[in-house]
Amino acid sequence: MFWSRKPKITKPQALAAKPLQLAKCTVTEAPDGGAQLKVPIQPSRIAGRLFRVPEGTTKTFELEAIGYSVWKQCDGKTSVQQIIRRLSKQYNISLREMEVSTVAFLQTLVRKGLIGMAMPDASPDKE
Amino acid sequence: MIIAWQGWRLEVPDRWGPVRVEGDADAGYLLMADLHRPRLGMRWKVAGGKRFKAEVAVTAAVRQEVGQLAAQDARPLSMDGGNWQAPLLYEDDEPPGRDICVAYSLTSGRIIELVYHAHHRDRVLTQRLLPTLVDTSRSEVWEWSIFDLSCRTPSGMVMAKHRLNAGDLSLSFTHKDGSAVTVRQLAMAKLALQRRPMERWIAEQAAWHGKQFKFGSSPVESEGEPKRVRQQVVRRRRYGWAWWLAKGYTVLARHDQERDRLVIVDATDEALASELMDTVGWASTKQTKGSMESMDTEED
Numbered sequence: 001m002f003w004s005r006k007p008k009i010t011k012p013q014a015l016a017a018k019p020l021q022l023a024k025c026t027v028t029e030a031p032d033g034g035a036q037l038k039v040p041i042q043p044s045r046i047a048g049r050l051f052r053v054p055e056g057t058t059k060t061f062e063l064e065a066i067g068y069s070v071w072k073q074c075d076g077k078t079s080v081q082q083i084i085r086r087l088s089k090q091y092n093i094s095l096r097e098m099e100v101s102t103v104a105f106l107q108t109l110v111r112k113g114l115i116g117m118a119m120p121d122a123s124p125d126k127e
Numbered sequence: 128m129i130i131a132w133q134g135w136r137l138e139v140p141d142r143w144g145p146v147r148v149e150g151d152a153d154a155g156y157l158l159m160a161d162l163h164r165p166r167l168g169m170r171w172k173v174a175g176g177k178r179f180k181a182e183v184a185v186t187a188a189v190r191q192e193v194g195q196l197a198a199q200d201a202r203p204l205s206m207d208g209g210n211w212q213a214p215l216l217y218e219d220d221e222p223p224g225r226d227i228c229v230a231y232s233l234t235s236g237r238i239i240e241l242v243y244h245a246h247h248r249d250r251v252l253t254q255r256l257l258p259t260l261v262d263t264s265r266s267e268v269w270e271w272s273i274f275d276l277s278c279r280t281p282s283g284m285v286m287a288k289h290r291l292n293a294g295d296l297s298l299s300f301t302h303k304d305g306s307a308v309t310v311r312q313l314a315m316a317k318l319a320l321q322r323r324p325m326e327r328w329i330a331e332q333a334a335w336h337g338k339q340f341k342f343g344s345s346p347v348e349s350e351g352e353p354k355r356v357r358q359q360v361v362r363r364r365r366y367g368w369a370w371w372l373a374k375g376y377t378v379l380a381r382h383d384q385e386r387d388r389l390v391i392v393d394a395t396d397e398a399l400a401s402e403l404m405d406t407v408g409w410a411s412t413k414q415t416k417g418s419m420e421s422m423d424t425e426e427d
Contacts (some may be wrong), residue, residue: 007347011164012163015162015163032321066315081162084162091315092272092275092387093274093275093294094128094387095142095161095162096144096145096146096160096274096293097143097144097293097294097314098293099162099292101293101294
């Protein structure tokens, strides 16, 4: 095979995954509870030569209060499920609503390269 | 948690939430799930006719759900607290599987089917869920409760559309006489109001009606408790010929401090908007805990 298929992940496995901060960033907390994350840009070898990205270039991500609290919980120890339950309790929102919004937010963070997911080697039925 | 939808009402554990909602009052399907798996499916369908027999229709519904062989194991059930006819119960011998209860409601003339996804052998369907099932006829006031948005609509109003986004829920209803009402509820109202003042939320709601409408006056805050902001939206003069459009709308907005929700109601009639606003949150104030909490711990 010339290509490799993405491994299939079940929903319980995805919920048991533990998000972990990948980027080493400087955090500036805002008075409203949010924060600014400054992440250094590391261009690939070709992009670095082509565009001559200067050293010390950073990219800033602005998170509002809830987003920042999710970011803080991405410590590699707390599972997605735990984050959802905590937020649901804290903001008095149903689990389903919180699940949808938290998962979407975590997916955005993964896409931006800010976090990674540590997958547990769990059986599908394990809760 | 109470789920009330299209005339029926059911009490389910707080951890369960709707993940799929389809259909209207005549026929539809609602699936509830927790974080891990589907838990309960509700199916309803209007049944009737000259040669209609509840027993035959109920048996056919069971057969369709579990197949011919398994349907033979279904047994009659006695259901209290309702006007039910020919209820049948099928319980899977070897869970994980599905437990099914089908009954014909004389109140609304619909066949109502509950499909409980049993993970292990328990009596959740018969002992916890079925006793809380209530069906209402179209001539009564209908209760609505989904996620944490709940309201009561006057008789004769039907759901026109629903938008159930996480943290932003809205239900729209219409009546044959042309009146219409929309209820919108935003979670984390404090945050929402920090970003955008109440007036701008109202303006956004008013914009849903399209360019044919404009603000009639500046928003007025009521003096009594709970405080509400009222805004009139009127049809533009150049659309005076558009007879099918409402003459105007009244938008009412309230910050429910206790639940931290921003509730916006807009209706063709101010009395209707006010009446509906009073009923928003009925399911949250009602004491629904106790039995359902114990059910949660029992299962997980």
